[in-house]
Amino acid sequence: MNDDLNDLRRSLDNIDNALLYLIAERFRLTHRVGIYKRDNKLSPVDPQREAQQFKRIQATASRLGLDETVAHNLFRGLIDEVVEQHKKLQAKDS
Amino acid sequence: MNDDLNDLRRSLDNIDNALLYLIAERFRLTHRVGIYKRDNKLSPVDPQREAQQFKRIQATASRLGLDETVAHNLFRGLIDEVVEQHKKLQAKDS
Numbered sequence: 106m107n108d109d110l111n112d113l114r115r116s117l118d119n120i121d122n123a124l125l126y127l128i129a130e131r132f133r134l135t136h137r138v139g140i141y142k143r144d145n146k147l148s149p150v151d152p153q154r155e156a157q158q159f160k161r162i163q164a165t166a167s168r169l170g171l172d173e174t175v176a177h178n179l180f181r182g183l184i185d186e187v188v189e190q191h192k193k194l195q196a197k198d199s
Numbered sequence: 200m201n202d203d204l205n206d207l208r209r210s211l212d213n214i215d216n217a218l219l220y221l222i223a224e225r226f227r228l229t230h231r232v233g234i235y236k237r238d239n240k241l242s243p244v245d246p247q248r249e250a251q252q253f254k255r256i257q258a259t260a261s262r263l264g265l266d267e268t269v270a271h272n273l274f275r276g277l278i279d280e281v282v283e284q285h286k287k288l289q290a291k292d293s
Contacts, residue, residue: 110232110235110236110239110241113228113231113232113235114232114248116228117225117228117229117232118252118255120221120224120225120228121225121252121255121256121274122259123221124218124221124222124225125256125259125260125263125265125270126263127214127217127218127221128218128265128269128270128273129260129263129264129265130214131211131214131215131218132265132266132269134207134210134211134214135211137207138204138207138208138211141204141207142204145204147204154208158212158215161212161215162215162219165216165219166219166223169219169220169223170223171219171222171223171226172226172280175222175226175276175277175280176219176222178276179222179273179276179277180215182269182272182273182276183269183273186266186269
């Protein structure tokens, strides 16, 4: 194996930057969702949508050989933060 | 605004799939790091490397307008899982 620790770490840093860009874009989109929900008097929490999301996340993780609990916990953290931000958006408006 | 909730959600689903692919690839790389560390008798935890990672993550998050605590917590979860996997790899070998 020609693997060198520093070489692997450079690849990890590249992937982490890509993850950060995607997560930043994800929050830009969920901010627009939050404004839509506020303007249309929709609840910040949508259990049906969440169930669909986690079903898809679980299926994709399984297909990719990614631990499903790890994937679940990561997206649980993201979605909880989105709900908090949407609650704040609605509180500001009231 | 032409924003439609379903349209935004389709974009979010695309981003989430991209995130899952990157995270799966990240664990493939960290698995190789784990094997390297096991074979070279290195500790699963490297506080100096972690400090560098979190410094870079914080700087990138700040530049992208991404909440630094959110970014920190997400990567804390990822890195904790990696350390657990590396500990298991080393335990298997002993």
